[in-house]
Amino acid sequence: MLHFEAYAWPLIFLLALAGLLTWFSYRRTEPKLSGASRWGLPGLRGAALTLLLFLLFEPVLHRTLRQERPPVLAVLIDESQSMSRQELLESLPAIDGEVRFFGFGRDLHPLENLRAATNSAPRTNISGALRSVQTLLRNENLGSVLLVSDGQHNTGISPVHVAADYNIPIHTLVVGDTTQQQDLMIARTATNEFAYVGQTVPVDVTLLLRGYQDETTTTNLYTQDSLLSTQTLVLPEGESTASLSFVPQKEGLFQYTVTTTELENEASVKNNRSAFTVRVLKKSQKICLIAAAPHPDVTAIRNILARNEGREIDSFVQMQPGQFYEGPLPDALDEYDAIVLVGFPGSEVDEASLNAIARVAETGTPLLFLLTRQTDLVRLRRAFANVLPALPTEGIMMYDEASLRPTEVGFRDPLLSFPETLWDRLPPLIATTGHWEVAPDSRVLAQAHIRGINLQEPLLVIRSRAGYRTASVLGSGTWRWLNLADDPADVPRIWPDLVENLIQWLTTPEDDRTVRVEPASVSFDGSEPIDFSGQVYDESLNPVPDAVVTLELTAPDGAQYPYTMANRGSGLFALRIEALPEGVYTYAAQAMRMNASLGIDNGTFTVGSLGLEQRVTRSDGALLRQIAYRSGGQFFADASLTELPDVLASDSLFAASPLVQVRKLDLSHIPWMLGLLVLLLSAEWIIRKRNGLA
Numbered sequence: 001m002l003h004f005e006a007y008a009w010p011l012i013f014l015l016a017l018a019g020l021l022t023w024f025s026y027r028r029t030e031p032k033l034s035g036a037s038r039w040g041l042p043g044l045r046g047a048a049l050t051l052l053l054f055l056l057f058e059p060v061l062h063r064t065l066r067q068e069r070p071p072v073l074a075v076l077i078d079e080s081q082s083m084s085r086q087e088l089l090e091s092l093p094a095i096d097g098e099v100r101f102f103g104f105g106r107d108l109h110p111l112e113n114l115r116a117a118t119n120s121a122p123r124t125n126i127s128g129a130l131r132s133v134q135t136l137l138r139n140e141n142l143g144s145v146l147l148v149s150d151g152q153h154n155t156g157i158s159p160v161h162v163a164a165d166y167n168i169p170i171h172t173l174v175v176g177d178t179t180q181q182q183d184l185m186i187a188r189t190a191t192n193e194f195a196y197v198g199q200t201v202p203v204d205v206t207l208l209l210r211g212y213q214d215e216t217t218t219t220n221l222y223t224q225d226s227l228l229s230t231q232t233l234v235l236p237e238g239e240s241t242a243s244l245s246f247v248p249q250k251e252g253l254f255q256y257t258v259t260t261t262e263l264e265n266e267a268s269v270k271n272n273r274s275a276f277t278v279r280v281l282k283k284s285q286k287i288c289l290i291a292a293a294p295h296p297d298v299t300a301i302r303n304i305l306a307r308n309e310g311r312e313i314d315s316f317v318q319m320q321p322g323q324f325y326e327g328p329l330p331d332a333l334d335e336y337d338a339i340v341l342v343g344f345p346g347s348e349v350d351e352a353s354l355n356a357i358a359r360v361a362e363t364g365t366p367l368l369f370l371l372t373r374q375t376d377l378v379r380l381r382r383a384f385a386n387v388l389p390a391l392p393t394e395g396i397m398m399y400d401e402a403s404l405r406p407t408e409v410g411f412r413d414p415l416l417s418f419p420e421t422l423w424d425r426l427p428p429l430i431a432t433t434g435h436w437e438v439a440p441d442s443r444v445l446a447q448a449h450i451r452g453i454n455l456q457e458p459l460l461v462i463r464s465r466a467g468y469r470t471a472s473v474l475g476s477g478t479w480r481w482l483n484l485a486d487d488p489a490d491v492p493r494i495w496p497d498l499v500e501n502l503i504q505w506l507t508t509p510e511d512d513r514t515v516r517v518e519p520a521s522v523s524f525d526g527s528e529p530i531d532f533s534g535q536v537y538d539e540s541l542n543p544v545p546d547a548v549v550t551l552e553l554t555a556p557d558g559a560q561y562p563y564t565m566a567n568r569g570s571g572l573f574a575l576r577i578e579a580l581p582e583g584v585y586t587y588a589a590q591a592m593r594m595n596a597s598l599g600i601d602n603g604t605f606t607v608g609s610l611g612l613e614q615r616v617t618r619s620d621g622a623l624l625r626q627i628a629y630r631s632g633g634q635f636f637a638d639a640s641l642t643e644l645p646d647v648l649a650s651d652s653l654f655a656a657s658p659l660v661q662v663r664k665l666d667l668s669h670i671p672w673m674l675g676l677l678v679l680l681l682s683a684e685w686i687i688r689k690r691n692g693l694a
Contacts, residue, residue: 018049031691041687048680055673061665068656071097071143073648074133077117078149078175079103080124089114089148089173095645097143097654104129106155106528108136122525124152126159126627130166143654144169146644147627150176151620160626168653169633173641176619182211184263185271187239195248195280196310203244205258205274209235217261221246223254251282253522255584255606275582275608277523281310285507288336289315290329290357292346292374300479301342301370304496305503322350329353333360337507343372343476345379358383364468366506372476373399373430387470389442389463397434402448402475404429404459410445415462415501418494426494429475431459436474441465448475462505469506514538515599517551517565517573517589523606530580530605534565534573536591536598543571547591547598551575556583565589580607 026042073095091114092099101111105121108129126149133145147170153159163170188206195201205219214234219242221229229244248254255277262269287305291298294317305313314336316324333339333356345354361367367387369380377392385391405423410416431448436458438444446460462471481495517534524530536547549565565573584606591598621637628635634647648654 014053015050018053019046022046022049031693041684041691044680044684044687048677048684051673051677051680055677058666063663063665068658069141070656071648071654072137072140073097073099073144073146073654074137074142075099075101075114075146075148076108076129076133077101077103077111077114078105078124078126078147079118080105080121080152081119089175089639093641093645095648097648100137102129102133102136104132108132110136122528123155124149125155126151126153127156127162130159130162130170141657142168144171144633144648144651146170147172147624148175149624150174151623153620153623160623160630163627163630166631168631169651170627170631171633171636171644171647172624172628173636173639174619174621174624175639181267182263182265183267183271184209184212184215184217184235184260185268186258186260186274189258189274189276191276191278193278194310195278196284197248197251197280197282199310200245200247201278203229203246203256203258205242205244205260207233207235207240207242207260209237209240211237212263213237215261215263217263219244219258219260222257222259228256248278248280251280253277253279253584253604253606255523255582255608275606277606277608279522284310284312285337285503286312286314286335287338287340287503288330288333289313289340289342290344291315291317291341292343292349292372292376293318295343295372295374295476296479297370297372297476298342300482300495301340301499304482304499305340307496308500318344318346318348320348322353329356333357334363334365336365338366338368338503340368340370342370343374344369345376345383346374347376349376349379354379354383358387361387361468361470366468367470368502368506369470369472370476370478371432371472371474387463387468388439389461389470389472390436390438390444390458390474392432393435393437395434397432399430400433400450401428402431402450402455402457402459404446404475405449405454406446406460407444409443410460413443413445415498415505416445416460417501418497422494427477427480429459429477431457431475433457439463439465462502471502471506513599513601514541515549515589515591515601517549517587517601518603519587519605521605523608524580525608528579530577530607532565532575532577532587534575534589534591534601536571536573538598544591544593544598545569545571547571547573547593549573549589549591551587551589553577554586554588555581556585582607 022042022045025045075092077089101113101116102108103111103117104125106123106125106128111117126147130145130147134142145168149172151174185208186205187208190204190206192201203221207217207219209215212235214236216232216234218230218232220227221244223246228246231242231244233240233242242260244258246256255275258274258276260272262272266272285308289298289302289305298315298317302313302315305311314330316326316329319325339357339361341357344357361384367384369384369388377397380388381391404426406416406420411420433450433455438458438461442461442463444458444461446458448455448457448459457474458472459475460471460473463469478495514537515534517532520531520533532551534549536544536549538544545567547567551563551565553561553563555561563575563577565575568574584604586602586604588600588602590600625635627633634643636644
């Protein structure tokens, strides 16, 4: 059908006008035309004018095509490692429709046929597969889904919830044995993520025994080929715990392996082994706590700091000038990882001790200052003018009760990652009503509010400058935050967590590396890809967009593999390495630009055995039955699927759908139409010249 984009009614008038003009042009000619030219020339001009007017009104040819689309059955085949114990589906009965095959584990992907399915995926994400197939076939007549799986779902949300909102039936076929099989497995391994050289690290191994009774088993802990710990137990059916331990001898990232006895006729022996990673630190953190005088805040913060087993606390409380209750200050204060001052300096401080602490702080030792009434503000300003984030102004300062309220900057800072409502429940602190001068490179995280009025005075302020970090809590009485009732239970945790956050922030060195390459995690599950991200900067820490970053990976057996990271622009780089064998890996990255090195970076990571797919040895028919029931589908336990064609034939949703396609052809945009117009006009001009017309 022909349509015009512009209004077509003037076309009739213009065509008539064109005909009159053509007749008038050739009514009388000199010389007079005869024969074919008498009618050919008016015909050519009339045809040219008609075609020109026709194209000016933008004619569009509409063509409607009607056809039927057959219904599509999407067959989703579980390709996870747990399916390696099962017999995969070999064929489908003939159905009246189109069949599409997809495999899934962690993600969904198309398959050419049933034989293309594998069983190597480390995870099973049934809910993700159900959602993805709807997205992939959104433009097709998807009428039903057949899910073929053992039902061992271990990634993503519950597929039952997805099935309840599905708009087409999901038919399920359970593969494998749904009865409980005999098996001994390592269900869980619990240990510390971080450890310290020379300190005992406990490892609790949860063993799960099914189908056996009173079996004698031996659980071993290894690092590489060295046996670290062992325990022999007689296990009843159900869960039991083996308690192992080890003492790390050097720092670094290490992988440890737990194994247990392989019993006769076990359904799977792959789950009798588990690996985990521990980062071993060289030594414990050393903190020096110095107080102006005995105060409840001193005891409170010392107890908080001592909760970390990997931390060594040396405390010194001023008794009189030059003397502390615990003895003299150490000569090597710079050996401490951080110094905490509670009310220090006080009125009893001697110049030698004050100068020694100030000198260490100025050389870069992190410093945390907590204000008390015993603080000598004059000496504080004079001794720590170059390091503290806020200093008191000159003049008399009064003390009053003030509530701590985070600023807008504080709410966004990870140091104060607590619910906003909890701050209102904390008792007030004793703070000054005078003015504090905040350093330009400091950040005020919290301010003092007295009786609901914001004094715009800092209560918590931090500073990072020239490689060192300092923080100040300008209020005392934090000990009362530890003595609140347990309702709400979160409130007493604020002060310990805030102190830990501050200590961690103070003792974390600033990252001024020009080349930064690191894996997405320090430990990876088996069979998952290893992702690296990289950043390259110049000496002014501006991104270098045209660098080339190479990475050399060293495997546990010493073999080396070179890679080149992909340039993402703006100084960002990325690399994905497919699944690696189990073990501890090291990497070294180097950035080059115009044959000049911009810097290097290195690190370690571990790859372990996943084991998720081996933890359960029986098929979960109940889950697949629920999926089918919630979506209006049919549950099949027989791999022959003889009833599937009848079930699909009786389903009104599994039917052919009409497909109406309207195709448009814009005639004014066709090149040969313009060529025809030029041809008509050229032919008229040539014939006129041959007949002697002007």
